[in-house]
Amino acid sequence: xxxxxDLHAGYxxxxxxxGLSLEVRxxxxxxxxxxxxxxxxxxxxxxxxxxxxxxxxxVLDGRDVQGLDASRIARLGLAxxxxxxxxxxxxxxxxxxxxxxxxRLPRFFGFRRxxxxxxxxxxxxxxxxxxxxxxxxxxxxxxEQQMLAIGRALMANPKVMLLDEPSMGxxxxxxxxxxxxxxxxxxxxxxxxxxxxxxxxxxxxxxxAYVMERGRIAVHGTPAELHRDERVLSAYLG
Amino acid sequence: MNAxxxxxxxxxxxxxxxxxxLIAYGFQLTYATSKSIxxxxxxxxxxSAFFSLTLLDLGVPxxxxxxxxxxxxxxxxxxxxxxxxxxxxxxxxxxWVLLTIILGLFFFSAAExxxxxxxxxxxxxxxxxxxxxxxxDITRMEISVAVGVFAIMGLIELFKRRTLxxxxxxxxxADRDAAELMGISATRTVMLSYGLSGAVAALAGILVSPITxxxxxxxxxxxxxxxxxxxxxxxxxxxxxxxxxMILGALExxxxxxxxxxxxxxxxxxxxxxxxxxxxTGVFGKAGIRKV
Numbered sequence: 118x119x120x121x122x123d124l125h126a127g128y129x130x131x132x133x134x135x136g137l138s139l140e141v142r143x144x145x146x147x148x149x150x151x152x153x154x155x156x157x158x159x160x161x162x163x164x165x166x167x168x169x170x171x172x173x174x175x176v177l178d179g180r181d182v183q184g185l186d187a188s189r190i191a192r193l194g195l196a197x198x199x200x201x202x203x204x205x206x207x208x209x210x211x212x213x214x215x216x217x218x219x220x221r222l223p224r225f226f227g228f229r230r231x232x233x234x235x236x237x238x239x240x241x242x243x244x245x246x247x248x249x250x251x252x253x254x255x256x257x258x259x260x261e262q263q264m265l266a267i268g269r270a271l272m273a274n275p276k277v278m279l280l281d282e283p284s285m286g287x288x289x290x291x292x293x294x295x296x297x298x299x300x301x302x303x304x305x306x307x308x309x310x311x312x313x314x315x316x317x318x319x320x321x322x323x324x325x326a327y328v329m330e331r332g333r334i335a336v337h338g339t340p341a342e343l344h345r346d347e348r349v350l351s352a353y354l355g
Numbered sequence: 356m357n358a359x360x361x362x363x364x365x366x367x368x369x370x371x372x373x374x375x376x377l378i379a380y381g382f383q384l385t386y387a388t389s390k391s392i393x394x395x396x397x398x399x400x401x402x403s404a405f406f407s408l409t410l411l412d413l414g415v416p417x418x419x420x421x422x423x424x425x426x427x428x429x430x431x432x433x434x435x436x437x438x439x440x441x442x443x444x445x446x447x448x449x450x451w452v453l454l455t456i457i458l459g460l461f462f463f464s465a466a467e468x469x470x471x472x473x474x475x476x477x478x479x480x481x482x483x484x485x486x487x488x489x490x491x492d493i494t495r496m497e498i499s500v501a502v503g504v505f506a507i508m509g510l511i512e513l514f515k516r517r518t519l520x521x522x523x524x525x526x527x528x529a530d531r532d533a534a535e536l537m538g539i540s541a542t543r544t545v546m547l548s549y550g551l552s553g554a555v556a557a558l559a560g561i562l563v564s565p566i567t568x569x570x571x572x573x574x575x576x577x578x579x580x581x582x583x584x585x586x587x588x589x590x591x592x593x594x595x596x597x598x599x600x601m602i603l604g605a606l607e608x609x610x611x612x613x614x615x616x617x618x619x620x621x622x623x624x625x626x627x628x629x630x631x632x633x634x635x636t637g638v639f640g641k642a643g644i645r646k647v
Contacts, residue, residue, distance in 0.1 A: 167532055191538035203533035205526045212522050220538035224520040273538070 206255030217272030372604020395459020432553020589637020
């Protein structure tokens with residue numbers, strides 16, 4: 118569903134990604150782990166178009182999308198829940214969710230009615246968001262904002278979802294809740310590329326995993342295979 | 356009697372101040388989406404007023420002239436965005452400051468060449484008889500200013516709150532990159548904001564022209580005051596610019612009567628300096644300070 122080949126990208130003259138390749142098959146959860154600064158977030162940004170890659174291919178559902186605007190790639194079916202959540206603080210929770218489905222809703226009137234069933238689906242997954250639907254997103258706690266960021270990405274009915282550091286800055290209990298949510302997404306058949314600092318938890322939910330080192334993939338395999346790898350074990354799962 | 360004079364001056368001034376508020380609101384629209392403003396906005400007001408006057412000269416009825424003028428203003432706004440702002444923003448440069456000033460100068464010379472340097476009266480279908488409220492005379496043109504200003508600001512605010520496109524506008528204002536990830540094109544949203552801002556400037560020109568006459572320099576004093584209002588009120592509160600605009604207009608009317616007509620420009624500058632000294636983000640502002 119998502120194929121990345123020989124991706125190069127960076128900021129200014131410094132290249133962060135130096136030829137990264139990975140694949141996310143439909144209906145699977147793929148984890149991308151690695152040390153801080155390895156380029157995980159840069160990978161996500163280069164795939165979704167938030168950052169323009171300097172070289173390489175990104176293929177979304179059989180279509181080359183590298184070099185397109187982020188908004189274009191999003192409309193083609195890729196939803197990116199970015200690092201730091203980036204909810205629209207001054208807008209209400211419900212408006213944030215509606216904007217998640219922006220690409221497939223009417224622009225002027227009747228969008229609320231059209232989005233009703235999708236909204237209900239998200240509210241069922243995150244009852245807290247229903248309670249806070251009329252509140253502005255900026256007033257939510259970090260955990261609630263993360264739920265909103267995930268819900269907003271789901272509203273797009275994406276072909277592939279990128280989830281970047283969903284546990285960042287959250288209390289341990291909330292982190293568990295986030296991983297429960299990810300497991301629910303997996304059961305629902307969502308195709309997911311997950312970046313996580315908690316490598317152990319990420320490998321528990323993932324079908325397949327890539328380990329990044331200095332801008333490229335160092336090792337990859339199923340979680341079971343990675344658990345047998347001495348080097349991965351000591352460096353990331355120790 | 357004295358109270359009546361003060362009331363008369365304050366009310367007339369405040370209604371005139373609504374025009375400053377409307378122009379300042381145009382600054383807010385583009386600042387929200389792109390953190391840029393058109394420093395040649397006054398020329399947009401003036402050129403649109405001339406264009407609307409030409410429509411009337413050509414026999415276009417008043418009811419069609421207004422939308423015609425607004426569309427023309429919106430197109431000028433889009434032209435400014437395309438030629439003066441977009442490239443600079445893509446390069447993350449502040450070049451739009453200079454470029455929009457240059458475009459303003461260009462519009463100014465173009466207007467002088469097309470329509471001449473003389474001030475011309477702008478006809479109005481409204482009767483010249485003022486309406487009396489508590490002994491204060493309010494001209495029908497002044498009322499039309501208030502109606503027009505509140506109508507367009509109300510419509511735009513309604514658009515932002517009630518339509519999905521409007522919410523997308525707010526989303527780009529809040530976080531441009533995140534909005535892009537939702538499939539919202541930031542570039543097109545910035546275009547929209549410049550189009551709206553141009554239409555708002557055109558309406559300001561159409562509303563004020565019957566009171567002030569139309570000429571190449573008609574907006575040069577007005578634009579300074581609109582800047583003052585935008586700075587004092589802050590660049591993100593529509594309510595703020597209305598309030599500050601009316602206060603400034605009232606102070607101006609009083610100053611020119613009681614101190615002398617040469618002091619008409621003083622209150623705006625005093626307010627501006629005070630605001631910059633005491634509260635640089637504006638009375639209603641929450642945006643951070645950015646030097647350009």
